[in-house]
Amino acid sequence: MTRLEHRVHELTVGQLAERSGVAVSALHFYEAKGLISSRRTAGNQRRFSRDTLRRVSFIKVAQRVGIPLSEIREALATLPEERTPTAEDWARLSEAWRGDLDARIAQLERLRDDLTECIGCGCLSIRNCALANPYDRLGDEGPGPRRLLVQNGPAARPGRTSEPDAGTRDLEDPCAPSCVPAD
Structure with missing residues (x-):
């Protein structure tokens, strides 16, 4: 697996797929459903901010415990776009699902x-x-x-x-x- 250098702030869809373990087609699906977002280059290629890697990990974990994509999307919408989500952000989101999981x-x-x-x-x-x-x-x-x-x-x-x-x-x-x- 290719390691991402710390100075890399944007990922191609292939880099995001390789690092997250999620297929490119799944990333396209997540983007179409509003779970993640990208910007387009002048050559119309997708570029994802580095924090998207954490969002994809969160999506995978939430799906694994049976949280519907609609609820995952609602939860992700409460996260700040301008910074990488913190441990406190994730704790708040997971606490909201605790009763349902119980x-x-x-x-x-x-x-x-x-x-x-x-x-x-x-x-x-x-x-x-x-x-x-x-x-x-x-x-x-x-x-x-x-x-x-x-x-x-x-x-x-x-x-x-x-x-x-x-x-x-x-x-x-x-x-x-x-x-x-x-x-």
């Missing part, structure tokens, strides 16, 4: 813990499905694996409370492992 982590933990018993009807076992989800009650909530699509547990579903009474417990989590008999 919710995603909780959802992934539920997925991990429940996956062996049920994927939330689309069920792994047609025989058990009739017992765990009679009359396809979860289907009334919409398509797909309903239990796994819920972000904050049963209370987040419309019409549900966090403390079900005994008469509705089977409706609350019909695919819960406790109500699925062993094959």
Whole structure:
């Protein structure tokens, strides 16, 4: 990899791609979506300021944890254009996403813990499905694996409370492992 000299203040798209590990086509896409910007030379070649390298790194990390490009663009728009973003700038941006990331982590933990018993009807076992989800009650909530699509547990579903009474417990989590008999 070519090292960038400290005195280099602008990068070609190829230099930015090589140093960031991002394909040239992805950099063009980021620019088209307003995530990064360049200036054009007299020969119509792109030139990126050196701080774009940090922005591209931020984009890559944010995408890796599942932040949508629209939110990344909004966050980058709050950064100063005239200077390289500081550690404090990055800390402020990442703190804004903390709650969303915590919710995603909780959802992934539920997925991990429940996956062996049920994927939330689309069920792994047609025989058990009739017992765990009679009359396809979860289907009334919409398509797909309903239990796994819920972000904050049963209370987040419309019409549900966090403390079900005994008469509705089977409706609350019909695919819960406790109500699925062993094959």
